[in-house]
Amino acid sequence: MTQAPTPTADTVRRLVRSLLKEGANGTPGPEVRPVAEGGEHSTWWVGTRHVLRLAPDREAAVRQRRELRLRDLVRPHLSVAVPTSVAHGEWSPGLSYTLDTVIPGGTAEEHDVSAVGEADLAGLLTGLREVPVRQAETLGVPRTAPRSLEALRRMAVAAAERLAAADEFDPARLHQLTPPGAAQLAAQPGTAVLAHHDLKGEHLVVSADGRVRGVLDWTDTAVGDPAEDIAGLALAVGSGAGVRAATLAGYGARPCLRGLWLARCDTVIRLTDRIEGRDDSPLTLLRARLRRAWETILLERVSDLREDDTDEAP
Helix, strand or coil: CCCCCCCCHHHHHHHHHHHHCCCHHHCCCCCEEECCCCCCCEEEEECCCEEEEECCCHHHHHHHHHHHHHHHHHHHHCCCECCCEEEEEEEECCEEEEEEECCCCEECCCCCCCHHHHHHHHHHHHHHHHCCHHHHHHCCCCECCCCCHHHHHHHHHHHHHHHHHCCCCCHHHHHHCCHHHHHHCCCCCCCCEEECCCCCHHHEEECCCCCEEEECCCCCCEEECCHHHHHHHHHHHCHHHHHHHHHHCCECHHHHHHHHHHHHHHHHHHHHHHHCCCCCCCHHHHHHHHHHHCCCCHHHHCCCCCCCCCCECC
């Protein structure tokens, strides 16, 4: 298989000059510099107004081309901004690029989300639920099966014991999620929606006043379990804010608690992988996500869900 080329600053400069028609007649053109956060794409800042994303392989190129069409589909349903492409094409044979306008603001790793920002997140979840699933699947958006919370719980229990040996986590905290509880929080049939599926902090654009202004990187979007996005919010902005946003969006206790425990198990497993050398994510980031996901919230005290509970909020 042919090795994909590695983009350099010179590669990016030449491409940007051809797209923006800047840098002619010997002028330097816009500054280009790599974006540090995120590793799925080769991503570069272009001046202060644009960001260039280069697909590193053919699979990523397929997802990026699908993302361009998907953003147009979801944009009318959302109250937060979605990036707009001002140019797209191929930067190398078979490898796509998109030059997007920058959505002003920082990330959820830099700014806390305010109460009004939680309402913005609720609007995001509500809008995603309103996107016609059939139209999304027509664009090639995959359908994913819900994860087994019980299987994830067992993995997290084993990981937590190893974290305890490293003095990183108290494994007794996982005793709150029992096997019957995990079974009770299984995904319910007929609840699949369009889910962003990667709502981590770096993909949420947050202003200094705590408003959520936009959502980035729609390449992992899938039709599936809405609890995955609730879990993503727990990692990005904390369990309290994430569950409050989901409740405002009309989700009931079951999907909220399911999302909470998906996030908690994921953070224990990911931190264990990092401690044991199987993950190269920043240790401080994984610890912060674990701390956010394990915030105690009032909803946890609702320990018994009746069989006739629905996913609608009271």
